[in-house]
Amino acid sequence: MAETTIWLIVFVACVIAEIATMGLVTIWFAGGALIAAFVAAFGGPVWLQLVLFFAVSLVLLFLTRPVAVKYFNKDRVKTNAESLVGQQAIVISEVDNLQGIGQVTVNGQEWSARNVKEDKVLPVGSVVIIRAISGVKLMVELKEN
Numbered sequence: 001m002a003e004t005t006i007w008l009i010v011f012v013a014c015v016i017a018e019i020a021t022m023g024l025v026t027i028w029f030a031g032g033a034l035i036a037a038f039v040a041a042f043g044g045p046v047w048l049q050l051v052l053f054f055a056v057s058l059v060l061l062f063l064t065r066p067v068a069v070k071y072f073n074k075d076r077v078k079t080n081a082e083s084l085v086g087q088q089a090i091v092i093s094e095v096d097n098l099q100g101i102g103q104v105t106v107n108g109q110e111w112s113a114r115n116v117k118e119d120k121v122l123p124v125g126s127v128v129i130i131r132a133i134s135g136v137k138l139m140v141e142l143k144e145n
Contacts, residue, residue: 003049007037024068032057084130089113089140095122104128104140112137 014030036053044052087106095102095113102122104113115122116131116139128140 001041003040003046004037007033007040007049007053011037024065028060028065029053029057031060082133084138085132087130088143089128089130089138091122091124091126091128091140094124095126095128095140104130104138106130106138113140114138116141 011030011033014026014033017026018024018030032053032055035056036049039049039052084106089104089106089111091102091113092105092110093101093103095104095115097114097118102113102115103110105111113122113128114134114137120142122128122140122142127143129143130138131141132139
């Protein structure tokens with residue numbers, strides 16, 4: 001019965017930590033602790049409790065965390081530079097990766113830019129799509145018509 005109590009304490013501690021942080025970190029271990037507590041309550045050996053704790057925790061972590069993160073972050077508003085990804089920009093200075101030059105303008109701001117296609121030069125006036133941000137440079141690609 002002592003093991004059951006220990007597992008229930010671990011369960012409660014994980015739930016409290018999750019409520020306090022809301023970081024989707026400890027909730028998976030709470031699930032593992034709950035399963036281990038059931039096994040302990042029915043007299044399962046300590047090694048089985050530990051194996052199930054880690055196995056259930058890892059399965060919950062790897063199978064449900066991506067879905068949970070996506071669900072909980074769906075209303076999160078992208079801020080600053082990350083909001084530029086997917087937007088259109090205009091090339092104001094030829095983008096040439098070989099020479100390491102190029103600038104675009106987006107939302108009235110000038111940014112250094114590099115082409116995601118290494119061997120292509122983007123001429124001034126081209127409309128591009130921002131695909132990513134690497135450091136302080138926008139990674140752009142020519143917009144297909």
